[in-house]
Amino acid sequence: MARMKFLCDAERCIECNGCVVACKNENEVPWGVNRRRVVVLDDGVPGEKSISVACMHCTDAPCAAVCPVDCFYTTDDGIVLHDKDLCIGCGYCFYACPFGAPQYPQKEAFGVRGKMDKCTFCAGGPGENNSDEEYTKYGRNRIAEGKLPLCAEFCATKALLGGDGDMVADIYRQRVLKRGGRPQTWGWETAYKKAG
Amino acid sequence: MNRRGALTIAALAGTSILTGCWESADVTVHEQGKYKGRGDPLLDAKSTAEREAVLQKRFQLVQADR
Numbered sequence: 001m002a003r004m005k006f007l008c009d010a011e012r013c014i015e016c017n018g019c020v021v022a023c024k025n026e027n028e029v030p031w032g033v034n035r036r037r038v039v040v041l042d043d044g045v046p047g048e049k050s051i052s053v054a055c056m057h058c059t060d061a062p063c064a065a066v067c068p069v070d071c072f073y074t075t076d077d078g079i080v081l082h083d084k085d086l087c088i089g090c091g092y093c094f095y096a097c098p099f100g101a102p103q104y105p106q107k108e109a110f111g112v113r114g115k116m117d118k119c120t121f122c123a124g125g126p127g128e129n130n131s132d133e134e135y136t137k138y139g140r141n142r143i144a145e146g147k148l149p150l151c152a153e154f155c156a157t158k159a160l161l162g163g164d165g166d167m168v169a170d171i172y173r174q175r176v177l178k179r180g181g182r183p184q185t186w187g188w189e190t191a192y193k194k195a196g
Numbered sequence: 197m198n199r200r201g202a203l204t205i206a207a208l209a210g211t212s213i214l215t216g217c218w219e220s221a222d223v224t225v226h227e228q229g230k231y232k233g234r235g236d237p238l239l240d241a242k243s244t245a246e247r248e249a250v251l252q253k254r255f256q257l258v259q260a261d262r
Contacts, residue, residue, distance in 0.1 A: 001244070001248070002248045002251070002252070004251075068226075069226060070226065070227070070228070070229065070230055070231050070232065071231070071233060072231065073231040073233070073236070073239070075236070075238045075239055075244070076239070076241055076244040077244055077247070077248065077251075079238070081236065081238075083231070083233030083234060085233060085234065086224075086232075086233045123238055124236075124238075125236065126233055126234035126235060126236045127234055127236070128237070129237050129238070141238075143238065143247065143251070144237070144238065144247075146247070146250040146251065146254060147254060148251060148254055148255060148258065148259070152259060153258050153259065158259060158261065161259055162259070163251060163252070163254075163255035163259060164248070164251065164252055164255060167252065167255050167256075167260075171259075171260060171261060174261070175261070
């Protein structure tokens with residue numbers, strides 16, 4: 001069984017934010033919410049790298065583990081989705097997620113946040129596929145149409161890959177082999193390098 | 197009597213409306229780790245197998261390196 005995954009190749013990402021725009025437009029994402037963001041590492045320093053980040057559709061999703069009303073569910077192909085009718089806007093998933101994926105459309109007094117919104121891997125949510133209700137609450141259901149997330153399909157440099165994890169990993173492995181290694185912008189060497 | 201009766205009924209109705217003394221019996225009882233929301237057609241295992249092949253083809257077509 002395929003497991004759907006995103007991977008951003010930092011060597012290819014040019015910080016064009018095309019993925020962010022594609023996501024916003026395709027899913028009519030609420031004002032103030034970005035389901036996808038481009039993060040720049042070592043900004044302004046020679047050798048800076050950019051990566052596009054959204055929900056990583058974790059295999060053991062911490063958002064789902066902490067949700068007090070269990071509004072999360074995972075499809076057979078590993079896409080983590082949630083039901084906005086069950087969400088109480090408590091914000092626990094926001095604190096639990098290491099990628100900052102869950103976001104809230106409202107900022108009002110007394111911490112009123114509204115229903116949580118996050119990347120759906122363009123797979124909509126509960127209810128009839130591509131119904132008006134689904135589109136309004138969760139955005140386009142491209143998966144039901146036999147298409148992959150628009151952010152990945154829109155990426156001009158093919159830095160952002162989204163699809164079957166095995167196929168994504170194969171492509172990345174081939175690229176790394178061709179380049180003769182991976183960048184050390186993050187990873188072991190960076191995290192544990194000796195100061196000085 | 198009629199007037200008094202009508203007033204009593206109106207008062208009772210008004211009180212119940214104003215206090216909102218009605219409760220839906222349709223309550224979802226929480227159970228840890230169990231999703232009890234609406235169903236999603238994407239959860240249908242039968243369609244997942246067919247979808248997998250379609251999405252793999254799509255991936256090769258759109259995202260694979262050329």
